[in-house]
Amino acid sequence: MAWKISRCSLHIPAQSGSELPCFHSVWSDIGDEQSIEQSLSTFSGHITNIIRIIKKIDHRSLVIFDELGSGTDPQEGAAIARAILSHLLESGAMTLVATHYPELKTFAHGTDGVVNASLEFDIKTLRPTYKLTLGLPGRSNALLIAQKLGLPQSIIDSAKAEINPLDLRADKLLDDIRKERNRTSREREKLEKARDKLEAQTRELEKRLEKIEDERRDTLAKARAEGELEVAVMKRNIDSLKSQLKKASQPLQAIKAIEEKMDKMEEKVEEPIERKTSNVERQTLKTGVKLGERVTVSTLNAEGLVTALGESDAEVQIGTLRVRARLSDLIRKSGEPVVVEEKKKTMMRETVTVSSKSPGMEVDLRGLMADDALDKLERYLEQAFLSGLPFVRIIHGKGTGRLRQAVREALRGHEYVNTFEEGGDKEGGEGVTVAKMKGG
Numbered sequence: 001m002a003w004k005i006s007r008c009s010l011h012i013p014a015q016s017g018s019e020l021p022c023f024h025s026v027w028s029d030i031g032d033e034q035s036i037e038q039s040l041s042t043f044s045g046h047i048t049n050i051i052r053i054i055k056k057i058d059h060r061s062l063v064i065f066d067e068l069g070s071g072t073d074p075q076e077g078a079a080i081a082r083a084i085l086s087h088l089l090e091s092g093a094m095t096l097v098a099t100h101y102p103e104l105k106t107f108a109h110g111t112d113g114v115v116n117a118s119l120e121f122d123i124k125t126l127r128p129t130y131k132l133t134l135g136l137p138g139r140s141n142a143l144l145i146a147q148k149l150g151l152p153q154s155i156i157d158s159a160k161a162e163i164n165p166l167d168l169r170a171d172k173l174l175d176d177i178r179k180e181r182n183r184t185s186r187e188r189e190k191l192e193k194a195r196d197k198l199e200a201q202t203r204e205l206e207k208r209l210e211k212i213e214d215e216r217r218d219t220l221a222k223a224r225a226e227g228e229l230e231v232a233v234m235k236r237n238i239d240s241l242k243s244q245l246k247k248a249s250q251p252l253q254a255i256k257a258i259e260e261k262m263d264k265m266e267e268k269v270e271e272p273i274e275r276k277t278s279n280v281e282r283q284t285l286k287t288g289v290k291l292g293e294r295v296t297v298s299t300l301n302a303e304g305l306v307t308a309l310g311e312s313d314a315e316v317q318i319g320t321l322r323v324r325a326r327l328s329d330l331i332r333k334s335g336e337p338v339v340v341e342e343k344k345k346t347m348m349r350e351t352v353t354v355s356s357k358s359p360g361m362e363v364d365l366r367g368l369m370a371d372d373a374l375d376k377l378e379r380y381l382e383q384a385f386l387s388g389l390p391f392v393r394i395i396h397g398k399g400t401g402r403l404r405q406a407v408r409e410a411l412r413g414h415e416y417v418n419t420f421e422e423g424g425d426k427e428g429g430e431g432v433t434v435a436k437m438k439g440g
Contacts, residue, residue: 059092
């Protein structure tokens with residue numbers, strides 16, 4: 001028994017948190033104690049044992065009775081059994097009683113400290129399943145067992161007619177409750193398996209996210225190391241440049257802006273790499289302009305909606321066309337220009353303002369021969385540069401790719417073009433090249 005196993009300090013087959021008592025004595029009345037020699041009937045034999053047990057037990061005893069009150073008139077036997085159980089309950093002894101009396105089942109249901117329990121029995125195989133169910137009394141199943149064993153049906157029907165209809169209804173309800181309880185138990189097992197699977201998937205996802213975060217930090221650490229090396233090289237170059245300017249008796253004002261920029265780079269490189277624990281919310285830029293705000297592009301004199309923000313430029317949708325413009329070229333709805341906070345440039349540079357009519361934010365070269373297309377592109381780039389456009393869209397189409405290749409070859413190293421890239425999905429993709437103009 002489990003309580004014996006526990007006293008040997010061995011693990012027991014029970015759920016975590018289970019507790020078992022430690023008994024000082026075990027008493028039982030099991031089997032048939034009738035004796036012809038001692039003139040004892042079955043009932044007398046049981047009662048003799050029970051009297052001896054009652055005199056010996058205390059709150060540290062375990063008492064086991066099989067068919068308590070049997071061997072005599074059922075009504076009187078049930079009454080004696082209830083009285084014995086009440087006495088055992090008052091003594092505090094742990095008691096296990098096997099019975100078929102419905103009166104004892106009712107007693108257990110309505111008495112504190114007493115619990116009904118039953119062992120399942122498979123009617124089809126006429127074998128016990130050894131599954132203990134707490135809280136529900138068992139059915140005797142006498143009629144079903146007799147029917148399975150071959151007792152004539154007429155006798156079975158006569159026996160059913162003798163049983164109180166309320167008792168039959170009670171048995172039927174007990175059977176329905178047991179079936180529903182079994183169904184609920186199966187559903188609970190399915191839910192527990194699903195929960196365990198979900199928890200396993202959650203742990204796996206957390207591991208993957210942790211791995212991604214580690215890779216991100218490793219990448220940033222490598223970039224930081226490269227940045228530190230680049231700053232160190234720039235410092236040496238600036239020191240060398242200072243020496244050359246001093247020797248040539250030239251002012252050092254021209255490299256102050258470079259030093260300021262390098263100091264900012266060094267501060268950024270030295271920023272700690274923090275582990276991300278939540279999604280980073282998009283913040284409004286210091287310019288004050290927000291995503292979704294309506295602004296006017298001064299170079300085009302056209303109103304549009306801000307769809308993307310960068311450090312020094314923005315993407316504005318004007319009708320069906322998306323254009324990129326410098327933040328300084330945007331005018332807010334209130335009439336205020338967008339103020340861009342940026343580093344003050346102290347390097348001496350001559351500023352020339354050229355008034356030129358804007359050629360538009362895009363040029364279409366589709367359908368032209370390569371030479372004609374490049375001539376048109378050259379004229380367009382010159383006008384776009386003079387009018388101060390920050391970005392232009394060059395539409396060359398996809399086709400065989402020859403015109404696209406010729407256009408990008410012409411843009412590479414062009415005097416008016418700083419950089420260029422393939423258009424986005426909403427800009428035309430491979431059929432469009434977006435070029436950033438110098439000075440933009």
